[in-house]
Amino acid sequence: MTAVGKSVLRVPDDTLAHRLAMSASTVDGGCNTMAEIRSWLADRAEKQLHQVARIPFAELRSWRFDEDSGDLRHDSGKFFRIQGLRVQSDFGPVPSWTQPIINQPEIGILGIVVKEIGGVLHCLMQAKSEPGNVDGVQVSPTVQATRSNYLRVHEGGAVPYLDCFRDLGRHRVLADVLQSEQGAWFYHKRNRNMIVEVDEPVEAHEDFCWMTLGQLHLLLREENVVNMDARTVLSCMPAGFEAAAGGLTDEMVTAIALSCDPAFGGLHTPQETMSWLTSRESEQVVVTELTGLSDVPRWRRTDVDIHHDEHRFFRVVAVSVLANSREVGDWTQPLLEPCGTGLIVLLVKRVDGVLHALVNARAEPGYRGTVELAPTVQCTPANYGGITSEQWPPFLDLVLDGDPGRILFDTELSEEGGRFHNARNRYRIIEVAEDFPDGGRPEFRWLTLHQLTSFLGHSNYVNVQARTLIACLRGLR
């Protein structure tokens, strides 16, 4: 073998892990203090006028129910369309059903700009309100752009910082991967999750603020502060920053660090894990077919909503929005409103000192494939009223009734406010004992953080709920 020497050949940035770790351990000493960040966020919340009101469907402007299909769609054919979906599955208690679903085939960009300031990596985060957000303004990625935006065929103003994600020759890409969103509510939705490091000067406009990973991780622990788009992008960050010192026990810091290092192994090798996921993808059958929205039995359309006849799952509603922070100052649109607060739990345990998380290869009808890795529990408990606990999803009874273990993370976070109205989920990470009875269920596996992070380097392996919890787990401190 000859050494390559001075060469056009390029290798990955081997300083990145160290630089990410430094950013994650910096809370004081960044270019803004936490007090300044909180004050900026409060100020933006005050300045960004965003009045949202429920309206009857008849008051929607430029949206209408298609005469033939019953689909709810925009006159331009853009944005998204609410259709029907017919589902057949060989798994779970309900073998077939129909439901409304959001069909939004265009791929958008969710992007975070990162930059070294004073020798520490900072993320450029945006204070952004969305009509369906819980608490109005939330901490969002630098850019949330639709395909029409980013291909510059849009009609409104330019999206700030979009060039950082379009002119990649000048910058360093840390992550760029397509990821799914809620498979129960979106049909085949994908967004491009991007993290780009910029060397040249970048000014933070008034709706934007530089913060370290450590600061972002603190905000992530607060209720409804960091939005879904920021969480999913953050989950795609390359490894190296996990388990920053802070309130964690030394044992947990070590368990997370070992879990991120492939040399320490796991209960299953990477090949076995991939083989397990391939077998779930191959052997479960989910057959779906888009239909008209008028072709969903058991769903009723009234003047003000479309709801399930047992008032479970979700409603389709309409809102009017008055805003001062967008090109378009007022508009109306449909939103999907879940019934009840969701409960999303990741159980973790130490196995020979290495942290493992219990994930579920879960089928959802809107996925492009059949299954994606989901948290241990992902459900809305209210949907199970009147059903005996034998028919509950696995581990829900343990999480609801018992005292399964030590809570490491417990925060309410809301989902994409541009499509969902008040979509609240309680996200929990709970540490259980090494001998926790998992029942050897074939659709569950204990995986290390290294295995999960390496799946997150690719598309459509890890679902959006698990991505939130992995971002939270990697940001524990």
Next chain:
Amino acid sequence: MTAVGKSVLRVPDDTLAHRLAMSASTVDGGCNTMAEIRSWLADRAEKQLHQVARIPFAELRSWRFDEDSGDLRHDSGKFFRIQGLRVQSDFGPVPSWTQPIINQPEIGILGIVVKEIGGVLHCLMQAKSEPGNVDGVQVSPTVQATRSNYLRVHEGGAVPYLDCFRDLGRHRVLADVLQSEQGAWFYHKRNRNMIVEVDEPVEAHEDFCWMTLGQLHLLLREENVVNMDARTVLSCMPAGFEAAAGGLTDEMVTAIALSCDPAFGGLHTPQETMSWLTSRESEQVVVTELTGLSDVPRWRRTDVDIHHDEHRFFRVVAVSVLANSREVGDWTQPLLEPCGTGLIVLLVKRVDGVLHALVNARAEPGYRGTVELAPTVQCTPANYGGITSEQWPPFLDLVLDGDPGRILFDTELSEEGGRFHNARNRYRIIEVAEDFPDGGRPEFRWLTLHQLTSFLGHSNYVNVQARTLIACLRGLR
């Protein structure tokens, strides 16, 4: 950090690369000589009676054209269905078209059993004839099983060695990943590509033969000897065996070895490569819709075939088969018969001593995503008769007319004989100079073998034609 010590935790087999390399360098000294392998194959070709005759559609048994849709389908609803596909694309010279396509939603298993015999890894290969095969019997994986077979709900005899792929707790999985097949001919087809190492005794039945990787690589250079299924599984083999000594120059042996080692880098980092592929997947638009087979304008159905009105692309035909090697001794079925021999070329070059291959992020209408990595050139030149060379696919003129470089591999290999009739492709690997003019086309990139191999650890990144050429490239000697 504490060492883990004796533990339930498991790490990947770090002897595997060495053991694969030994198998790849062994031609003499395996449990069969090349002469014995050739003699076994000739004997099987003689013993496996397989008479195939073209018949009119009216003589198909249990297959019929659906009255409403015109689809060609089996009475049981099993096997596959030939439907229509409507395609719209923003890329390439033809913006929209319709075509017949094979819809086979079930996921099958293509699996190779490997085992150490006399200290050297051997692959258990099968001599198998398929009705559409060029030259009848070809070297095939240990198992080619449909989903009905492998879930044991089949009606015929048991598939030999299937248990090795179903009882994975007892064996070691080296590869297990879903891969696409021809996106121009199959709609969303996926097969499970598996390689499993077995420790316990395994007897080779008469249609099966143990051979080393080195022996298999020699057979791969012979025309129409190793079938498509064996090639695609082989391409998913973990890295470590490439560039076995043999007829290659020392420079090329070194260039391949460096190309397999991530430490030596490449023209693009792994993150840049993933970002490029994500941008192609995001920005190209291919919209497809399945239709009835009677709804494909420009395709004509006669008593004996369905053909394009210019007799280009392919024909759908029917055959009768008389065999003595299957549970079902005689049957009839449709096959897709391409018009003309394809030309599939991978250009490679050394950059600072590291081998790179020029791959194309190529859209095909039957892919589950939009693009997959394809060879530099993949086309049937006869389809371009009457079209000026300006409209030819990139690099076709260089490959057809010029003397682009040094030919490293040049063999005719045929595609899946269970679905395609005489589907011949000429596969070539050509080494070009480091300053080869690639025109900076955004849909092409020079990648290292390490990058390609790491994509092959996941589903749907590398198309079936590129998988054949990567198997051939990794097997150069």
